[in-house]
Amino acid sequence: MERFRPPVGAPAGPVVVAPVGTSVPRVDGVAKVTGRALYLDDLDAAEAWHGVTVRSQVAHGVLEAVDLDPAFDWSNVTVVTSADIWGKNAIALLEDDQPALAPIGGRVMHKDEAIALVAAPTRAQAFAAARAVRPRIAPLPAVFDVDRALAGPALGEAPVLYGSDNVFKQFLIRKGHASDAELEAVFAGAAHVVEGTYVTSPQEQMYIEPQAMMAHWRDGKCYIVGSMQCPYYVHKAMKPLLACDADGVVITQAVTGGGFGGKEEYPSMIAAHAALLAHKAGRRVKIVYDRDEDIAATTKRHPCRTRHRLAIDARGELAAIDIDVVMDGGAYLTLSPVVLSRGVLHAAGPYRCAVTRVRGRVVATNHPPHGAFRGFGAPQTTFAYERQIQKLARHLGEDPMALRSRLALRIGDTTSTGQLLEFSVGTDEVIDAVNGVAGTPPARDGKNAHGSPVRRGRGVCFYFHGAGFTGSGEQRLAGRAVVAAVDGRFEVRSSSTDIGQGAITMFTQIAAAALGIEATDVTVVDPSTAQVPDSGPTVASRTCMVVGQLVERAATTVRAKLEAWAAERGVRGTLHELARAHADTTRTELAEIISYEPPPGIRWDDATYTGSAYPVYGWAACLVDVEVDLDSYEVRILRCVQAIDVGKAINPTIVKGQIEGGTLQALGWAVLENIVYKDGKVANASMTNCIVPTFADAPDLETILVEVPYPFGPSGAKGVGEIPMDGPAAAVANAVEDALGCAFDSLPISPEVVGAARARWERA
Amino acid sequence: MKIALEVNGAQRTVEVSPWKRLLDVLRDELRLTGTKEGCGEGECGACTVELDGEAVNSCLVAIGQCDARRVVTVEGLARDGVLHAVQRALIACGGAQCGICTPGIAVCAAHVVDRHLVDGVDDATARARVRELLAGNICRCTGYQLIVDAVIAAARDVGPA
Numbered sequence: 001m002e003r004f005r006p007p008v009g010a011p012a013g014p015v016v017v018a019p020v021g022t023s024v025p026r027v028d029g030v031a032k033v034t035g036r037a038l039y040l041d042d043l044d045a046a047e048a049w050h051g052v053t054v055r056s057q058v059a060h061g062v063l064e065a066v067d068l069d070p071a072f073d074w075s076n077v078t079v080v081t082s083a084d085i086w087g088k089n090a091i092a093l094l095e096d097d098q099p100a101l102a103p104i105g106g107r108v109m110h111k112d113e114a115i116a117l118v119a120a121p122t123r124a125q126a127f128a129a130a131r132a133v134r135p136r137i138a139p140l141p142a143v144f145d146v147d148r149a150l151a152g153p154a155l156g157e158a159p160v161l162y163g164s165d166n167v168f169k170q171f172l173i174r175k176g177h178a179s180d181a182e183l184e185a186v187f188a189g190a191a192h193v194v195e196g197t198y199v200t201s202p203q204e205q206m207y208i209e210p211q212a213m214m215a216h217w218r219d220g221k222c223y224i225v226g227s228m229q230c231p232y233y234v235h236k237a238m239k240p241l242l243a244c245d246a247d248g249v250v251i252t253q254a255v256t257g258g259g260f261g262g263k264e265e266y267p268s269m270i271a272a273h274a275a276l277l278a279h280k281a282g283r284r285v286k287i288v289y290d291r292d293e294d295i296a297a298t299t300k301r302h303p304c305r306t307r308h309r310l311a312i313d314a315r316g317e318l319a320a321i322d323i324d325v326v327m328d329g330g331a332y333l334t335l336s337p338v339v340l341s342r343g344v345l346h347a348a349g350p351y352r353c354a355v356t357r358v359r360g361r362v363v364a365t366n367h368p369p370h371g372a373f374r375g376f377g378a379p380q381t382t383f384a385y386e387r388q389i390q391k392l393a394r395h396l397g398e399d400p401m402a403l404r405s406r407l408a409l410r411i412g413d414t415t416s417t418g419q420l421l422e423f424s425v426g427t428d429e430v431i432d433a434v435n436g437v438a439g440t441p442p443a444r445d446g447k448n449a450h451g452s453p454v455r456r457g458r459g460v461c462f463y464f465h466g467a468g469f470t471g472s473g474e475q476r477l478a479g480r481a482v483v484a485a486v487d488g489r490f491e492v493r494s495s496s497t498d499i500g501q502g503a504i505t506m507f508t509q510i511a512a513a514a515l516g517i518e519a520t521d522v523t524v525v526d527p528s529t530a531q532v533p534d535s536g537p538t539v540a541s542r543t544c545m546v547v548g549q550l551v552e553r554a555a556t557t558v559r560a561k562l563e564a565w566a567a568e569r570g571v572r573g574t575l576h577e578l579a580r581a582h583a584d585t586t587r588t589e590l591a592e593i594i595s596y597e598p599p600p601g602i603r604w605d606d607a608t609y610t611g612s613a614y615p616v617y618g619w620a621a622c623l624v625d626v627e628v629d630l631d632s633y634e635v636r637i638l639r640c641v642q643a644i645d646v647g648k649a650i651n652p653t654i655v656k657g658q659i660e661g662g663t664l665q666a667l668g669w670a671v672l673e674n675i676v677y678k679d680g681k682v683a684n685a686s687m688t689n690c691i692v693p694t695f696a697d698a699p700d701l702e703t704i705l706v707e708v709p710y711p712f713g714p715s716g717a718k719g720v721g722e723i724p725m726d727g728p729a730a731a732v733a734n735a736v737e738d739a740l741g742c743a744f745d746s747l748p749i750s751p752e753v754v755g756a757a758r759a760r761w762e763r764a
Numbered sequence: 765m766k767i768a769l770e771v772n773g774a775q776r777t778v779e780v781s782p783w784k785r786l787l788d789v790l791r792d793e794l795r796l797t798g799t800k801e802g803c804g805e806g807e808c809g810a811c812t813v814e815l816d817g818e819a820v821n822s823c824l825v826a827i828g829q830c831d832a833r834r835v836v837t838v839e840g841l842a843r844d845g846v847l848h849a850v851q852r853a854l855i856a857c858g859g860a861q862c863g864i865c866t867p868g869i870a871v872c873a874a875h876v877v878d879r880h881l882v883d884g885v886d887d888a889t890a891r892a893r894v895r896e897l898l899a900g901n902i903c904r905c906t907g908y909q910l911i912v913d914a915v916i917a918a919a920r921d922v923g924p925a
Binding site: 025028029030031032033034035037038039041042044205206207208209210255257258259260291499502653654656658660661662663665686688692694695696698701703 | 791795796797798799800801802803804805807808810837838839841842847851854855856857858860861862863864865866867870891894895896898899900901902903904905906907908909910911912
């Protein structure tokens with residue numbers, strides 16, 4: 001937080017007193033509105049050389065050699081290929097299948113894969129040098145279609161990219177039936193079956209700060225600073241690559257201009273590149289991606305196809321759910337198994353059903369690897385089940401929200417993994433909140449400001465999102481956080497990063513509240529692996545709920561210990577004064593490290609995929625009104641209401657901002673965002689044609705915070721970061737169906753898609 | 765080429781290629797790193813500055829065009845240790861999250877407020893106008909709602925001309 005402390009004489013922000021539950025101004029607010037916050041590219045590093053990546057223009061092939069143009073002046077350039085890597089040529093994550101640089105003599109797996117690196121004194125020189133590097137790649141057959149990738153290896157028609165069958169990971173969840181035949185018997189006896197196939201597109205995170213990383217070596221030790229979500233992911237990846245122990249590399253987060261999952265795993269790759277270049281060049285090297293490079297090479301949301309069947313009994317209850325999820329993982333495994341896991345665990349939705357089968361596969365193709373993006377698999381499967389429930393409402397002639405309420409999970413029900421819901425289920429609260437403000441739907445037909453005929457409609461959805469890591473993830477990770485009394489002040493030390501979501505402010509509030517002091521006496525230490533313990537990654541809606549709770553417990557313990565110390569010595573005063581006295585007397589800090597402990601009753605079986613998939617869920621209901629321009633085919637969002645159960649809003653304004661940001665990403669995904677691949681390469685790798693919503697595209701967003709406390713979160717808080725991304729796209733599709741009378745089951749519902757469906761909706 | 769320009773009220777002279785982008789001169793020559801690069805092609809607005817009273821994308825302006833002209837960057841919004849009304853409102857309303865787009869948005873919003881472009885109309889009209897005026901600045905964090913709130917609050921705070 002030192003980076004956000006105003007220099008002497010600088011404009012001061014408001015004085016901060018920070019009880020939990022109030023919207024105190026962001027700790028980093030003044031630094032950010034004045035332009036003083038230093039992102040990686042702002043750091044004073046005039047002497048640093050600039051690194052540029054040479055990338056494959058072949059989707060699949062054998063890298064025979066990396067040639068250097070003899071006509072180019074290489075005297076002031078550092079070139080790095082796989083031959084320069086002295087450690088293990090892999091980005092360690094779940095598996096080590098992804099190399100830092102394509103191995104010479106080995107395979108290139110996708111376009112824009114890193115082949116070689118160059119560094120030079122200026123960016124222009126580095127780009128010129130990169131153009132003079134000539135990879136020689138012998139092409140192999142490539143596969144971009146998941147069905148071909150699945151069926152092809154057996155038939156000899158598609159290359160084998162992973163294992164023997166191109167399946168990175170598969171899951172099978174069974175509830176209430178022992179065999180496929182039993183499941184089919186329920187479908188055979190159903191009063192009605194709703195069936196559909198739902199396709200969602202890849203999506204770019206589009207953080208406004210492109211990826212950026214800088215490295216230098218001193219006394220045999222590597223120091224890396226950059227834009228990232230997870231310093232310890234980078235740390236883990238660097239150790240085998242640089243063949244060093246934990247102390248041989250220090251990772252520090254710079255102020256980070258957005259992440260949304262896009263800076264979860266890929267920063268390890270750029271850190272590797274910067275470290276290798278800096279080592280060979282013998283100087284500091286900085287890599288800042290151009291926007292087109294960032295869009296082309298870094299991870300996207302997994303494109304997904306979900307086949308979904310609902311069996312309805314004669315009473316209109318869900319008798320069985322059967323789901324098959326297929327995601328395109330791209331060329332390397334990255335985090336795909338975990339994304340698929342979250343996808344299948346959410347696929348049956350927040351609905352009561354005794355018989356459920358969910359199958360999921362994530363498949364290797366020659367696309368650039370897909371990876372983490374807010375929601376992490378759940379938005380894809382949520383789109384499918386909320387379209388299905390909508391179709392069921394149409395079939396039954398029942399009010400869409402009333403149907404959802406009738407079928408929804410409540411306390412005492414079990415999820416698709418058999419998890420018994422015992423607390424913090426906000427179903428009724430969120431549905432009532434949306435119903436309370438819904439009002440009358442917009443008039444069906446009309447004209448817009450341009451005089452074009454329009455058709456309007458309303459859609460709703462109801463959804464949930466598991467907060468924190470899946471299954472036993474938190475226990476395996478055993479995240480830690482520290483609160484310490486140092487020189488009369490209090491420090492929070494954790495590896496949770498502030499990527500804009502307000503982690504610093506939220507930790508400040510939690511610690512100050514638990515210590516009973518003013519927020520100005522709390523410092524959140526900058527996340528650097530040299531200074532903070534591994535609290536786990538900044539992902540999975542876990543920072544506030546899981547790490548915030550560690551901070552709360554640590555602060556409570558520090559306070560108790562200080563008070564006990566003072567009582568023994570008869571020292572009196574405020575906690576601040578006690579901390580001062582302790583520091584002056586003992587000349588040591590009083591630090592408390594707290595490790596994660598699972599809440600009671602958590603039980604998860606990885607083998608059968610049954611039990612408590614998540615410690616708790618967030619619950620949400622959404623309402624969207626749309627207007628379809630019948631001339632331009634544009635879908636305009638007129639209104640979007642989200643009611644989200646967050647347990648407890650530590651800082652309501654920050655929580656509202658989180659929800660609204662996620663909501664607009666979902667609305668963008670619904671109607672305009674897309675990644676277009678052509679022969680395995682991103683064809684729209686620029687902000688001109690890879691568009692995201694602007695001020696003018698966004699409707700006013702109506703956000704309702706619902707608080708159904710989680711007994712084991714800090715002050716009752718549970719995760720909020722991802723949930724707003726899951727539902728709105730389905731609500732938009734439901735609204736477009738309401739407006740035009742025909743189904744839209746793929747995203748995005750772009751003007752091209754609406755136009756192509758004209759014959760369908762004119763008939764409807 | 766020698767270029768003399770006024771930056772945040774101070775006369776500055778730089779000797780650079782006339783083709784260098786104003787953005788790079790601000791960041792690299794004058795070390796005013798508040799102005800950010802998000803796309804380098806005029807789409808995102810993170811590099812917005814005022815040039816002779818117009819909000820422009822500094823990634824699309826060659827420094828050769830800037831001789832004898834007046835530039836205001838985010839560093840020039842606060843005066844005498846007092847934040848601009850827009851900066852105060854962005855903090856109070858929660859209009860800044862990751863902060864990378866914030867300098868560009870603050871400059872553009874200050875332009876809107878200082879020129880009274882949303883005064884004298886009802887809130888709904890003002891909100892629609894703010895959305896149009898700031899449509900060249902992309903924010904991926906906020907969903908824009910709290911930024912629009914902030915600009916309206918700042919305009920009401922400053923009051924009519």
